[in-house]
Amino acid sequence: xxxxxxxxPYPGWDKxxxxxxxxxxxxxxxxxxxLSAFGEGTWVLxxxxxxxLDAALAGRGPGAGGDAAAPHSIAVALAGEDPTIAxxxxxxxxxxxxxxxxxxxxxxxxxxxxxxxxxxxxxxRQPAAEAIDLVVLGAETPAGGPDEIGPMxxxxxxxxxxxxxxxxxxxxxxxxxxxxxxxxxxxxRTVQAAGPAVVSVAANPALPPRxxxxxxxxxxxxxxxxETLALATLGLAGAGAExxxxxxxxxxxxxxxxxxxERLTGPIDESVAVLLPALRALRGTE
Amino acid sequence: xxxxxxxEYRLLQRTIRExxxxxxAPIAAQIDQDDRTPQALIQKMAAAGxxxxxxxxxxxxxxxxxxGYCIMMEEISRASSAIGVILGAHIGIxxxxxxxxxxxxxxxxxxxxxxxxxxxxxxxxxxPQAGSDAANLRTxxxxxxxxxxxxxxxxxxxNGSRAEILSVFAAxxxxxxxxxxxxxxxxxxxxxxxxxxxxxEKMGLHGSDTALLIFDHCRVPRANVIGPVGAGFLTAMKxxxxxxxSLGAAGLGGAQAxxxxxxRWSQAAIENGQPIAHRQAIQWMIADxxxxxxxxxxxxxxxxxxxxQGKKVSxxxxxxxxxxxxxxxxxxxxxxxxxxxxxxxxxxxxERHFRDExxxxxxxxxxxxxxxxxxxxxxxxxxxxx
Numbered sequence: 001x002x003x004x005x006x007x008x009p010y011p012g013w014d015k016x017x018x019x020x021x022x023x024x025x026x027x028x029x030x031x032x033x034x035l036s037a038f039g040e041g042t043w044v045l046x047x048x049x050x051x052x053l054d055a056a057l058a059g060r061g062p063g064a065g066g067d068a069a070a071p072h073s074i075a076v077a078l079a080g081e082d083p084t085i086a087x088x089x090x091x092x093x094x095x096x097x098x099x100x101x102x103x104x105x106x107x108x109x110x111x112x113x114x115x116x117x118x119x120x121x122x123x124x125r126q127p128a129a130e131a132i133d134l135v136v137l138g139a140e141t142p143a144g145g146p147d148e149i150g151p152m153x154x155x156x157x158x159x160x161x162x163x164x165x166x167x168x169x170x171x172x173x174x175x176x177x178x179x180x181x182x183x184x185x186x187x188x189r190t191v192q193a194a195g196p197a198v199v200s201v202a203a204n205p206a207l208p209p210r211x212x213x214x215x216x217x218x219x220x221x222x223x224x225x226x227e228t229l230a231l232a233t234l235g236l237a238g239a240g241a242e243x244x245x246x247x248x249x250x251x252x253x254x255x256x257x258x259x260x261x262e263r264l265t266g267p268i269d270e271s272v273a274v275l276l277p278a279l280r281a282l283r284g285t286e
Numbered sequence: 287x288x289x290x291x292x293x294e295y296r297l298l299q300r301t302i303r304e305x306x307x308x309x310x311a312p313i314a315a316q317i318d319q320d321d322r323t324p325q326a327l328i329q330k331m332a333a334a335g336x337x338x339x340x341x342x343x344x345x346x347x348x349x350x351x352x353x354g355y356c357i358m359m360e361e362i363s364r365a366s367s368a369i370g371v372i373l374g375a376h377i378g379i380x381x382x383x384x385x386x387x388x389x390x391x392x393x394x395x396x397x398x399x400x401x402x403x404x405x406x407x408x409x410x411x412x413x414p415q416a417g418s419d420a421a422n423l424r425t426x427x428x429x430x431x432x433x434x435x436x437x438x439x440x441x442x443x444x445n446g447s448r449a450e451i452l453s454v455f456a457a458x459x460x461x462x463x464x465x466x467x468x469x470x471x472x473x474x475x476x477x478x479x480x481x482x483x484x485x486x487e488k489m490g491l492h493g494s495d496t497a498l499l500i501f502d503h504c505r506v507p508r509a510n511v512i513g514p515v516g517a518g519f520l521t522a523m524k525x526x527x528x529x530x531x532s533l534g535a536a537g538l539g540g541a542q543a544x545x546x547x548x549x550r551w552s553q554a555a556i557e558n559g560q561p562i563a564h565r566q567a568i569q570w571m572i573a574d575x576x577x578x579x580x581x582x583x584x585x586x587x588x589x590x591x592x593x594x595q596g597k598k599v600s601x602x603x604x605x606x607x608x609x610x611x612x613x614x615x616x617x618x619x620x621x622x623x624x625x626x627x628x629x630x631x632x633x634x635x636x637e638r639h640f641r642d643e644x645x646x647x648x649x650x651x652x653x654x655x656x657x658x659x660x661x662x663x664x665x666x667x668x669x670x671x672x
Contacts, residue, residue, distance in 0.1 A: 012300065042293065042296045042297065042300065044297075044300065088293060088297075091293070091294075091297065092297060095297060095301070209308055211301065211304065211305045211330075211333070211334045212297075212301040212334070213333070213334055213335040213348070214298060214301070214302070214334060214335035214336060214339040214348040214350060214354070214358070215335045215338070215339070215343065215347065215348030215349060215350070216335070217294060217297050217298045217301055217348075217350075218294050218298065218348055218349050218350045218354065219343075219349070220294065220297070221292075221293060221294035221297075222294065222349070
């Protein structure tokens with residue numbers, strides 16, 4: 001089984017602010033330089049993405065064929081204007097157990113939609129023998145908002161999408177069957193996916209903490225390699241003009257297959273089963 | 287010149303701090319009260335790679351070198367000096383003697399288990415009559431065929447009861463003393479003939495066991511001699527040299543913690559309607575501490591950098607050991623003063639740090655001995671004889 005972890009950098013300073021105009025992180029001028037006692041001046045792994053990595057590595061079990069080999073994990077991040085920032089998040093992912101790290105260059109202004117498109121291209125480019133079976137990312141963005149990339153990516157790939165999972169495990173009774181506990185408004189519930197899936201993971205304080213091995217931290221910088229991929233290799237070169245245009249289209253339409261003013265009051269599963277085909281049909285009329 | 291810690295060390299600092307804040311700080315007071323470090327904590331530290339962090343990856347170590355070791359000792363000692371001593375005795379001196387001077391075959395045999403934390407190490411040099419007079423050993427090593435037989439008593443062996451691997455120094459020829467009369471051995475407790483006769487009940491460092499060990503016809507294979515027979519005193523001194531740097535880092539961690547508690551307390555404690563932080567007398571104590579901690583930080587990490595470059599750092603190590611421990615003493619004393627009566631309460635962190643700190647000016651070579659080393663090295667560097 002091959003797992004793709006989406007990692008995002010998070011500012012590791014004790015005090016910082018987001019510039020809402022530019023989206024940049026600004027660090028106070030009085031941040032201690034040099035030999036700081038407070039570990040400042042670093043970019044770290046987004047805590048939510050780290051929780052996702054920990055949950056997936058804690059739950060990894062037999063591969064799809066029922067063999068005992070541990071899944072192969074790849075951390076991927078998009079480079080902004082300063083690629084060292086995303087690289088720091090990748091190095092930490094390597095230190096915390098990822099097997100490989102990929103840095104996608106040329107995506108400095110990517111929004112959630114384009115990011116999902118890039119990640120879908122990353123997944124699709126894999127040869128069959130190294131196909132990605134699971135994409136995992138944190139349920140919260142570095143800015144603290146809900147993750148949007150996971151559901152968009154699941155839709156782009158046509159995969160199952162699970163949001164706000166708190167634990168991940170491979171079901172012992174089914175080869176490759178992924179089981180997740182999901183946090184929902186009605187309380188926790190267990191869902192499972194038979195095929196490839198995109199899972200966004202929420203932090204779970206009940207899980208035993210995982211700590212980076214000191215040797216792995218040093219090795220992450222001195223022995224491990226971060227592989228760089230350009231948008232051109234993903235077939236996305238020249239998409240700059242496209243991604244700068246707004247992609248939000250506001251439409252008013254009625255659901256063709258539902259009677260007017262019908263209210264769906266049954267179980268959620270049944271309501272979803274009615275709504276999804278209608279929404280897909282609506283999209284087919286674009 | 288770039289004084290910024292490289293990114294791998296900044297990440298190391300953060301990850302170790304995370305471990306300390308979650309696993310050590312919450313139970314540090316309990317460890318002190320029980321005078322016992324839970325084995326579960328030792329296992330977690332081993333799983334995090336702490337026991338082999340500075341050693342070469344060739345032996346399963348973390349490859350972090352002296353800078354990484356100092357970072358770890360600083361972070362650990364911010365929360366618990368006792369846990370710092372467990373690590374320091376294992377890495378800096380018990381394992382350090384093997385890492386520095388053992389043969390490649392001996393390192394291949396012993397270092398992997400030490401790096402994984404499966405077995406702890408201890409350093410056995412001190413005897414009742416041999417403290418500062420370290421060469422005046424009465425523990426004897428007598429050759430018997432393919433074995434050396436050790437008989438004697440070793441005191442103040444940190445990790446002495448937990449450790450399974452001991453670096454032991456014994457007199458193969460009492461008449462020759464330091465020059466040819468002392469041999470270093472790797473001794474496994476499994477060899478037999480070793481009794482943990484007593485665990486010291488100390489003023490501080492509760493949770494770090496300090497043992498009196500009796501060697502009674504302990505048979506050690508010839509293959510376990512470290513370096514040439516009779517060259518053990520040099521091994522001991524080199525090992526203690528290296529250990530002093532990390533001791534300085536531990537002192538830095540304690541002083542940093544003291545500074546932080548002084549700042550926080552002074553901002554929270556209200557007297558005459560305002561925080562005592564507004565008082566000049568308090569500010570001066572904090573300023574003096576901040577200056578000393580900043581100076582010490584640069585001393586420790588510049589010397590650690592020199593050590594990792596393969597440079598001799600005897601004078602620097604002695605300076606750091608003396609300065610760090612005395613900064614630590616002044617810091618804990620000021621911290622108690624800033625806390626006032628609250629700092630005297632049993633169980634208060636500053637009270638524990640105050641008790642833990644005192645040994646630092648005595649062990650691994652008293653500060654008086656360090657001053658002798660500093661003077662001699664200073665004379666030598668300026669071309670004079672002592």
